[in-house]
Amino acid sequence: MELIELEGWTCCGSTPYGSLDELEAIVVAARNLALAEKTGLDLVTPCSSCCVTLNRARIQLEDHPHLMAQVNEALAVANLEYHGNLQIRHLVDVLLNDVTPEVIASKVRHGLNGLKVAPYYGCQLVRPHYGSDDTEFPQSLDRLVESLGAEAVPYPLKARCCGGALIISEQSLALGLIRKLLDSAARNGAQCIVTPCPLCQTNLDAYQSQVNSKFKTDYNLPILFISQLIGLALGIDHISLGLNTNIVSPNEVLDYIYEVKREVNSGT
Amino acid sequence: MEPRIGVYICHCGSNIAGTVDTEEVVRFAQGLDSVVVARDYKFMCSEPGQNLIKADITELGLNRVVVASCSPTMHEPTFRRACQEAGLNPYLFEMANIREHCSWVTEDRAEATEKAKALVSAAVKRVYYHQPLETREVPVNPNTLVVGGGIAGIQAALKIADSEHKVYLVERDPSIGGHMAQLDKTFPTLDCSACILTPKMTQVGSHPYIELLTYSEVEEISGYIGNFKVKVRKKARYVDEARCTGCGLCQTKCPWKVDSEFEAGIGKRKAIYTPFPQAVPNIPVIDTEHCVYFLKGTCRLCEKLCEAEAIDFEQQDKVIEVEVGSIILATGFSLFDPTPIYQYGYKRLDNVITSLEFERMVNSSGPTGGNIVLKDGSEPESIAIIHCVGSRDEKYHEYCSRVCCMHSMKFAHLIKEHTDAEVCEFYIDIRSFGKGYEEFYNRVLNEGTIFFRGRPAEITNIAETPEEEGKLVVQFEDTLVGLQRRLPVDMVILSCALEPQPDADAIARLFNISRSADGFFLEKHPKLDPVATMTDGIFVVGCCQGPKDIPDTVAQASAAAAEVLAMISKGRVEIEAATAVIDERICSGCQVCKLVCPYSAIDFDEEKGVCRVNEALCKGCGACIAACFSDAVSLNHFTNEQIVAEMEGMLV
Numbered sequence: 011m012e013l014i015e016l017e018g019w020t021c022c023g024s025t026p027y028g029s030l031d032e033l034e035a036i037v038v039a040a041r042n043l044a045l046a047e048k049t050g051l052d053l054v055t056p057c058s059s060c061c062v063t064l065n066r067a068r069i070q071l072e073d074h075p076h077l078m079a080q081v082n083e084a085l086a087v088a089n090l091e092y093h094g095n096l097q098i099r100h101l102v103d104v105l106l107n108d109v110t111p112e113v114i115a116s117k118v119r120h121g122l123n124g125l126k127v128a129p130y131y132g133c134q135l136v137r138p139h140y141g142s143d144d145t146e147f148p149q150s151l152d153r154l155v156e157s158l159g160a161e162a163v164p165y166p167l168k169a170r171c172c173g174g175a176l177i178i179s180e181q182s183l184a185l186g187l188i189r190k191l192l193d194s195a196a197r198n199g200a201q202c203i204v205t206p207c208p209l210c211q212t213n214l215d216a217y218q219s220q221v222n223s224k225f226k227t228d229y230n231l232p233i234l235f236i237s238q239l240i241g242l243a244l245g246i247d248h249i250s251l252g253l254n255t256n257i258v259s260p261n262e263v264l265d266y267i268y269e270v271k272r273e274v275n276s277g278t
Numbered sequence: 279m280e281p282r283i284g285v286y287i288c289h290c291g292s293n294i295a296g297t298v299d300t301e302e303v304v305r306f307a308q309g310l311d312s313v314v315v316a317r318d319y320k321f322m323c324s325e326p327g328q329n330l331i332k333a334d335i336t337e338l339g340l341n342r343v344v345v346a347s348c349s350p351t352m353h354e355p356t357f358r359r360a361c362q363e364a365g366l367n368p369y370l371f372e373m374a375n376i377r378e379h380c381s382w383v384t385e386d387r388a389e390a391t392e393k394a395k396a397l398v399s400a401a402v403k404r405v406y407y408h409q410p411l412e413t414r415e416v417p418v419n420p421n422t423l424v425v426g427g428g429i430a431g432i433q434a435a436l437k438i439a440d441s442e443h444k445v446y447l448v449e450r451d452p453s454i455g456g457h458m459a460q461l462d463k464t465f466p467t468l469d470c471s472a473c474i475l476t477p478k479m480t481q482v483g484s485h486p487y488i489e490l491l492t493y494s495e496v497e498e499i500s501g502y503i504g505n506f507k508v509k510v511r512k513k514a515r516y517v518d519e520a521r522c523t524g525c526g527l528c529q530t531k532c533p534w535k536v537d538s539e540f541e542a543g544i545g546k547r548k549a550i551y552t553p554f555p556q557a558v559p560n561i562p563v564i565d566t567e568h569c570v571y572f573l574k575g576t577c578r579l580c581e582k583l584c585e586a587e588a589i590d591f592e593q594q595d596k597v598i599e600v601e602v603g604s605i606i607l608a609t610g611f612s613l614f615d616p617t618p619i620y621q622y623g624y625k626r627l628d629n630v631i632t633s634l635e636f637e638r639m640v641n642s643s644g645p646t647g648g649n650i651v652l653k654d655g656s657e658p659e660s661i662a663i664i665h666c667v668g669s670r671d672e673k674y675h676e677y678c679s680r681v682c683c684m685h686s687m688k689f690a691h692l693i694k695e696h697t698d699a700e701v702c703e704f705y706i707d708i709r710s711f712g713k714g715y716e717e718f719y720n721r722v723l724n725e726g727t728i729f730f731r732g733r734p735a736e737i738t739n740i741a742e743t744p745e746e747e748g749k750l751v752v753q754f755e756d757t758l759v760g761l762q763r764r765l766p767v768d769m770v771i772l773s774c775a776l777e778p779q780p781d782a783d784a785i786a787r788l789f790n791i792s793r794s795a796d797g798f799f800l801e802k803h804p805k806l807d808p809v810a811t812m813t814d815g816i817f818v819v820g821c822c823q824g825p826k827d828i829p830d831t832v833a834q835a836s837a838a839a840a841e842v843l844a845m846i847s848k849g850r851v852e853i854e855a856a857t858a859v860i861d862e863r864i865c866s867g868c869q870v871c872k873l874v875c876p877y878s879a880i881d882f883d884e885e886k887g888v889c890r891v892n893e894a895l896c897k898g899c900g901a902c903i904a905a906c907f908s909d910a911v912s913l914n915h916f917t918n919e920q921i922v923a924e925m926e927g928m929l930v
Contacts, residue, residue, distance in 0.1 A: 144673075146619075146620070146621055147618075147619075147620035147621060164626075166620075166621070166736070166738060166740070167740075190740070190742070193740065194740055197740070
């Protein structure tokens with residue numbers, strides 16, 4: 011499988027645009043749909059929010075032909091046209107259903123040796139229900155985590171919201187939500203949290219210290235993006251994976267993985 | 279005799295005449311070959327309508343009749359009877375459906391009229407080739423098989439046996455009683471379930487006309503309405519029924535404890551056991567999966583203690599064969615297992631229990647002696663009851679389980695009776711539709727039970743405030759207030775859905791009946807034939823047909839008993855004449871027809887090397903005709919000639 015970067019892609023419009031002007035928001039999203047449709051390939055995104063925004067635009071255009079006409083009128087200015095023949099998928103969906111956990115497992119070079127991982131799906135990966143995973147008790151990320159030789163700990167809040175963009179406008183509310191997520195992961199013995207959503211990753215990672223100072227807690231949970239965890243297991247060095255840019259240091263996770271690895275090696 | 283056809287176009291009030299130009303259709307029919315008379319009338323199924331046909335048969339010498347009206351499902355028998363009463367063979371009648379297939383599916387008057395003409399023309403061409411056929415009658419065996427010994431099976435068996443007709447009651451558990459025996463009190467009257475059930479169980483056990491086969495399962499069934507042959511496997515109890523006195527010493531002394539099915543897993547039983555003290559028959563069975571003798575070859579303590587020498591470790595399963603005229607299926611339901619609803623925490627969080635577990639807990643003869651207690655033995659101060667767990671939920675069961683609202687409210691009442699706990703009910707809608715049910719709802723409201731409208735999102739033990747520490751927290755949207763709320767409680771009861779038995783599919787195949795989309799057994803007609811099935815002579819009653827409460831179950835069971843008794847009383851049943859016939863001169867004996875027949879109606883004659891249709895079983899579906907390589911099978915009333923003529927007529 012080959013991933014080709016979509017030439018000329020732009021912001022999907024995200025959630026806020028839709029609440030300001032629905033039609034304009036759809037046009038912004040549809041521009042990317044039209045570009046992707048021209049390639050004749052499926053569109054895959056590693057962002058839960060993009061996936062939802064683009065899919066929402068796709069479905070609205072499918073359901074309302076008059077909207078399609080309006081949107082295409084706008085797109086015509088950029089010499090683009092969307093016909094409604096595009097599949098939009100999340101990276102997790104592709105990894106699970108096209109690559110498959112079995113193939114991923116076969117390519118693992120540094121098994122994560124039972125690292126305890128809280129699989130955090132976030133709210134938008136499974137809602138609205140575009141994919142096949144369960145909205146209330148999803149499993150896909152657990153399966154990916156386990157294919158890497160890590161242990162997915164029970165994580166009851168796995169599909170709860172992190173506060174999303176409210177971290178800007180309603181910070182104290184969002185910090186409360188983040189605290190719950192960190193608390194539940196810590197209680198279940200997780201050594202780190204892994205997520206397939208960039209905004210979740212940012213919120214849990216960048217605001218962890220603020221949660222600690224607000225609630226007098228001492229969480230120290232590295233927040234890994236799914237590609238970082240997979241990369242570690244595939245033997246990619248941590249600089250290429252950007253692990254040095256994580257705000258909560260993932261050093262303890264790295265130490266754990268490699269220390270256990272060394273023990274296994276010296277034992278044999 | 280040259281066919282003389284009468285055609286009758288029904289208006290069905292405005293149902294047909296509102297869309298179809300019936301007068302135009304009459305004029306058209308008058309011009310068709312062999313049509314002697316064509317008329318229209320407001321309601322052909324009414325008595326004056328039928329009299330029109332009868333009078334024309336007599337006065338005009340009609341020998342074929344076509345009625346163009348509704349679907350034949352309802353009124354084909356009506357018009358056939360009218361023909362018969364005027365001296366015409368009922369198979370010389372044909373019906374054209376110009377309502378469901380025509381007037382109801384379009385608003386275009388011109389098109390509807392054209393289609394009605396085509397349908398009438400097809401029926402006229404077809405009826406031209408109809409042959410008189412004779413319906414036949416077969417005698418009815420007066421014995422009845424009832425499968426399942428819950429309240430439905432018990433009621434049906436007693437009703438039939440009381441009329442001094444033999445009933446075989448087969449139950450797969452060691453005792454009859456079913457789910458009703460597990461319940462504490464019954465809504466809305468609060469009668470004790472055991473008090474009203476156990477006398478009936480005893481009656482069944484001692485009834486001279488009931489042969490009770492417990493710890494038994496139906497294994498094979500053959501035959502047809504009035505004449506079924508059934509093989510029943512009596513599983514080995516390892517206790518001699520004739521010798522056992524039911525003293526109970528064996529189960530008191532047996533050292534091996536197992537989770538009790540009857541106690542819904544919250545109590546224990548022994549490896550040799552009767553499910554509960556009032557069991558009928560009061561004869562224990564040995565559970566070979568847990569008996570140490572069967573596992574390791576040691577112990578045999580029960581054998582040493584039994585003064586009646588009833589323990590028999592050598593006992594084998596027995597297969598007995600019975601002959602019956604009709605079969606009543608009362609195989610009941612199974613409770614939805616809420617474990618897959620991860621967010622409700624069943625089996626993951628302490629003190630989250632199912633409705634059936636609560637029934638046993640609150641029952642004074644249950645494992646806690648009727649005390650409502652938490653896992654640590656203390657009494658709860660607050661209890662949440664969640665409705666619709668697994669019901670009205672597209673992910674599990676779309677249907678409403680019909681009893682949960684009421685038993686949830688009964689729980690609230692019982693909790694108030696037994697404890698000082700606060701009770702909160704979480705509901706989607708309150709469905710208290712039965713006699714005295716709404717009054718019961720008001721009573722529970724007045725007792726101080728709090729009702730929240732909203733299906734909880736989650737039950738968690740993760741506290742967010744000091745008050746929530748050590749509690750179960752129900753996270754829910756109170757949809758009447760429009761607020762997200764959290765409610766800390768000590769215990770959560772999940773009112774779980776009633777679902778089809780896990781082996782309902784196998785039972786349906788065994789008895790050759792259908793299931794509806796929800797998995798329950800399908801009745802013949804939801805309104806007008808609610809306990810019969812598409813297989814004549816087999817009836818479905820109680821929760822195997824769909825979730826229902828005790829009053830409805832008992833009513834259905836009595837209805838099926840009445841149907842069976844009517845058959846027995848008449849002593850014979852009529853068999854449909856539109857059956858397949860095999861031309862033995864052409865049949866090559868390949869038996870493909872036998873393979874495809876869904877009604878097991880074809881037998882192979884070893885001696886002659888040909889197949890033969892059992893007319894009593896044949897439903898005239900035509901599968902064998904399509905399958906036959908040699909064109910040896912034809913179907914009475916659906917001959918090639920008739921079907922080709924019908925198609926020609928349709929293409930006018």
